Every structure is written in structure tokens, then in C-alpha cells.
Amino acid sequence: MGNRLLIFIILFSFLFSCSPKEKTSESPNFVFILADDLGYGELGVFGQEVIKTPNIDQLAKEGMILTNHYTGSPVCAPARAVLLTGLHSGNNPIRGNDEWRERGDVWSFQAMFDNPELEGQRPLPDSIVTVAKLLQSKGYKTGMVGKWGLGAPNTNSIPNNKGFDFFYGYNCQRQAHTLYPSHLWRNKERDILDNKIVNKGKLKEGLDPYTQESYKAYNQNDYAPTLMHNEALSFLDRNKENNFFLYYASPIPHLPLQAPENWVDYYREKFGEEEPYIGGSGYYPNQYPKATYAAMISYLDQQVGEIVEKLKEIGEYENTFIIFSSDNGPTHVEHVDTKFFNSARPFINSKNTLKGNVNEGGIRVPTIATWPKRIKPGSKSDHPSTFYDYFATVSDIISESLPYAIDGISYYPTLVGENQEKHEYLYWEFPAYGGQQAIRVDQWKGIKKNLFKGPSKLQLYNLNDDPQELNDLASDYPEIVIKMENLLREAHTTANIDKFKIPALEN
Numbered sequence: 001m002g003n004r005l006l007i008f009i010i011l012f013s014f015l016f017s018c019s020p021k022e023k024t025s026e027s028p029n030f031v032f033i034l035a036d037d038l039g040y041g042e043l044g045v046f047g048q049e050v051i052k053t054p055n056i057d058q059l060a061k062e063g064m065i066l067t068n069h070y071t072g073s074p075v076c077a078p079a080r081a082v083l084l085t086g087l088h089s090g091n092n093p094i095r096g097n098d099e100w101r102e103r104g105d106v107w108s109f110q111a112m113f114d115n116p117e118l119e120g121q122r123p124l125p126d127s128i129v130t131v132a133k134l135l136q137s138k139g140y141k142t143g144m145v146g147k148w149g150l151g152a153p154n155t156n157s158i159p160n161n162k163g164f165d166f167f168y169g170y171n172c173q174r175q176a177h178t179l180y181p182s183h184l185w186r187n188k189e190r191d192i193l194d195n196k197i198v199n200k201g202k203l204k205e206g207l208d209p210y211t212q213e214s215y216k217a218y219n220q221n222d223y224a225p226t227l228m229h230n231e232a233l234s235f236l237d238r239n240k241e242n243n244f245f246l247y248y249a250s251p252i253p254h255l256p257l258q259a260p261e262n263w264v265d266y267y268r269e270k271f272g273e274e275e276p277y278i279g280g281s282g283y284y285p286n287q288y289p290k291a292t293y294a295a296m297i298s299y300l301d302q303q304v305g306e307i308v309e310k311l312k313e314i315g316e317y318e319n320t321f322i323i324f325s326s327d328n329g330p331t332h333v334e335h336v337d338t339k340f341f342n343s344a345r346p347f348i349n350s351k352n353t354l355k356g357n358v359n360e361g362g363i364r365v366p367t368i369a370t371w372p373k374r375i376k377p378g379s380k381s382d383h384p385s386t387f388y389d390y391f392a393t394v395s396d397i398i399s400e401s402l403p404y405a406i407d408g409i410s411y412y413p414t415l416v417g418e419n420q421e422k423h424e425y426l427y428w429e430f431p432a433y434g435g436q437q438a439i440r441v442d443q444w445k446g447i448k449k450n451l452f453k454g455p456s457k458l459q460l461y462n463l464n465d466d467p468q469e470l471n472d473l474a475s476d477y478p479e480i481v482i483k484m485e486n487l488l489r490e491a492h493t494t495a496n497i498d499k500f501k502i503p504a505l506e507n
Contacts, residue, residue, distance in 0.1 A: 329344055
């Protein structure tokens with residue numbers, strides 16, 4: 001361990017001693033737009049038939065659809081950790097959502113407002129270098145808007161300490177359970193908003209669930225997705241003379257169901273009357289749940305269109321590498337009707353196969369890459385790639401060495417039509433929802449579930465023939481199962497945080 005730390009320090013010192021590059025026409029900008037809980041089938045270009053997403057669809061027409069692209073984890077924080085660090089969930093310090101409950105009443109909006117020490121999630125270690133830090137060291141102006149979730153305000157792991165010159169958004173992913181929060185963060189300071197703290201729960205007794213006035217408390221003044229979007233546009237404006245990296249981590253369409261009224265009205269006309277959602281312990285009530293969910297996605301689509309227009313306005317669209325993706329599959333809660341929207345199309349829409357699960361519906365994410373200067377418009381790739389490839393891809397594009405060994409492989413060759421190195425395997429582990437592992441080797445997918453109950457038999461699927469993972473072929477291909485079992489052991493390292501340990505994997 002001591003030798004590895006020494007090597008890391010040497011490499012880190014060398015990397016960040018290099019002088020920043022001045023902007024050149026050859027140096028591209030980077031924009032990564034990360035939707036939150038957006039399903040593989042929730043975009044028009046991926047087969048969505050109800051929700052309108054013309055701007056994202058146009059982005060796909062002008063670039064490449066990555067049909068076999070995966071998130072790093074089936075839930076929020078670890079997916080983001082994998083994206084920014086290039087380490088898969090068998091090596092990553094953050095392998096699940098950990099709300100750090102021992103600090104106190106971490107789920108209370110009021111308690112967090114009164115004491116910022118209760119905000120945020122477990123931090124990334126100081127030794128971890130993010131892709132933003134790499135770009136920052138090379139002279140890029142780096143900005144993040146949206147949901148962080150990788151370190152509380154009282155830790156060293158806040159965006160401004162992890163490579164971002166500018167940050168505006170939610171430090172804490174729990175606070176993103178309202179899109180009308182009491183505050184957001186501007187760099188290291190809180191920005192107090194014109195909203196009241198409203199507790200989650202059922203519609204108050206005596207209120208008529210079929211009357212719009214009953215839901216007034218859940219639609220306030222300062223809508224966080226709009227505030228953060230405006231900051232993203234301003235960041236691009238401010239840095240048009242620089243090379244820049246914008247990490248746009250939108251909180252939508254993650255619940256709660258809160259959306260701009262004009263978009264809700266648009267879908268109300270399309271869908272007609274529907275049964276209200278009267279709320280529960282986790283989220284706010286909503287009179288028109290289907291219309292509001294669709295409205296959130298269309299509003300995100302509108303924002304993507306405005307980002308593209310801003311890039312064109314400042315003359316940087318042609319030389320900006322844009323990735324649009326989602327942090328995991330769609331939610332499985334009752335008031336988002338994933339079967340109505342066919343959210344995970346072509347995969348199975350069920351509680352056990354969507355968000356929180358290593359099935360295709362939980363980890364295969366809709367992904368588009370656009371870079372007019374390099375990527376052929378209207379192209380597609382079925383190369384299996386993943387979030388932990390992004391760090392390697394960026395370093396490849398700017399011709400810089402990685403700060404240390406990561407798990408990713410650059411998919412830049414795929415983007416420009418050159419010969420692509422392939423992963424021996426893709427790997428996921430998830431210390432929640434019963435404890436899970438998954439591996440992909442070529443067209444073969446292996447899954448283990450319920451690992452907290454002990455060792456689990458591997459289920460084997462041929463994704464070419466069975467993308468819905470319905471037919472377990474483990475007994476027919478024992479040699480593939482043995483190979484995967486060996487690779488699963490190779491990919492896993494023991495987590496440093498107890499909550500992220502899966503005892504069955506430590507034998």
C-alpha cells in the first residue's frame with residue numbers, strides 16, 4: 001500500500017505541475033449532460049411514443065447513438081462517482097448511497113437548513129482525482145450545475161475541491177427530493193431561495209385531491225432546475241474565450257413530481273383526466289402524475305436545446321464534445337407508471353429490473369455523443385461502453401496521461417470510426433437491494449442477486465437473443481459461468497466503508 005501511495009503522489013505531482021494549455025482550435029470543449037433516473041426508452045430517438053423530446057432527438061441525428069452504453073451503478077451517488085473517477089464499483093470508494101445517518105436527522109429539510117453539517121453524502125477520499133481535476137490542470141475552465149452527492153459541505157469532497165472552478169446546485173441528493181428547495185449552493189456558500197420548507201407526506205386531510213388549489217404548497221417560486229440551467233448558460237457565456245468543461249447534472253426526471261405549469265398543461269390535454277397521487281412518506285402529492293412526469297422530461301429536453309443553442313451562439317458547438325446520458329434506469333415507484341410510458345423499452349418494466357437493479361433496465365442508459373467536428377452525424381455504435389470509460393476518453397482526446405490506473409478504456413476510436421479496443425468485461429457491484437453483482441462479456445451477461453443472504457448462483461443471459469434477461473442459460477454454458485466467476489473475483493476489492501461491504505464476496 002505504501003509503494004502504491006508513493007507512486008500515486010509522484011504521478012499526481014507530475015500531472016499537476018504541467019503548465020496549462022492555451023485555447024487552441026484543436027482543443028475541444030466538453031459538456032456532459034446527466035439526466036437523473038431517465039429510462040432507456042424515455043426518449044423519442046430510443047423509441048418513446050408518448051413524451052416529446054425533439055431537441056435530444058436532434059442531438060442524436062447530429063451525432064452518434066451509443067446503444068450499448070452503461071451507467072456505473074443502478075443508483076445516484078455511486079453512478080456519479082464512477083463517472084467522475086473512472087473506477088468501477090468493484091474498486092470505487094463510493095459503491096452505494098450512504099446518507100451518513102449517524103450525524104443526526106439527515107432526512108429533515110428543516111434540520112439540514114438549520115445545520116448544513118447534516119447535508120450531503122459520504123465524501124470521496126482526498127487521494128481521488130476526478131476528470132474535472134485533470135481538465136482543470138490543463139487550463140480548462142470547469143463548471144458544474146445540478147446534483148453533487150459525493151461529499152457533504154463540511155468535507156474536502158465538495159465540487160470546488162474536486163476540480164470544479166464553479167458550482168451551483170444541490171450539494172445533497174436528499175435535498176433534491178424537492179425541486180423547490182430552501183437553498184442551493186453557489187460554490188462554498190448557500191444561496192437562500194424564495195421557497196418555504198414543505199415536509200413530504202400525504203395530502204392534508206380535508207383537502208380535495210381533485211382541486212388544483214390543494215396542491216399549491218408543492219409548487220412555489222424558485223424552481224431549482226430553472227435556476228441551475230440559467231447558471232449553466234451563464235457559465236458558457238463567461239468562458240467562451242476559454243476551453244471549458246461543463247458537467248450538467250440535472251435533478252430531473254427524478255422525483256418529486258414537480259414541473260413547469262406550461263408543460264404540465266400540454267400533457268394534461270394529451271392524457272386527459274387521471275387519478276391523483278395523494279402522496280406518501282417519500283414524495284409530494286400530485287394531481288396529474290403522468291402529465292407531470294412527461295412534463296419534466298420535456299422540460300429537460302427544452303433545456304438541452306437551449307444549451308445547444310448557446311454553444312452555437314458563442315461559436316463553440318462544432319468543437320464541443322457533448323455526451324447526454326442518465327445516471328441509472330427509471331424509478332419503480334407506483335406514481336410513475338413505467339408501463340404506461342414503456343420507460344425501459346426494450347427491457348422489462350418491473351420493480352426488480354429497473355433502478356436499483358443490475359438488470360439491463362437498471363443500468364443500460366440512453367446515451368448520445370455529439371461533436372460535429374469529429375463524429376459522423378446519424379451514426380450508431382453497439383460497442384459496449386460505460387461511465388468509467390469517460391475519464392479515459394477525455395484524457396485520450398486531449399492527449400494527456402491518466403493520473404493513475406483506472407478501469408476505463410477510451411471510446412474515442414468508436415466515435416471517430418477507428419478500430420476500438422474492447423473491454424475484457426464490464427463489471428458492477430451494488431451493496432443494496434439485497435446485494436448484487438453483474439458482469440458483461442461480449443454478448444453474455446451474468447447476474448447475482450440476494451448476496452446479503454450468502455453466496456448466490458450466477459444467472460446467465462445472452463443479450464443478443466434475450467435482452468430482457470428472461471432465459472437463464474447458466475446450466476447450458478458451464479464454461480462461461482466458470483469464466484465469469486473468475487472475473488467477478490478479479491474485479492472485486494474490499495470496500496473501505498462498512499456499509500458498502502458484501503460479506504459473501506469476501507470469502
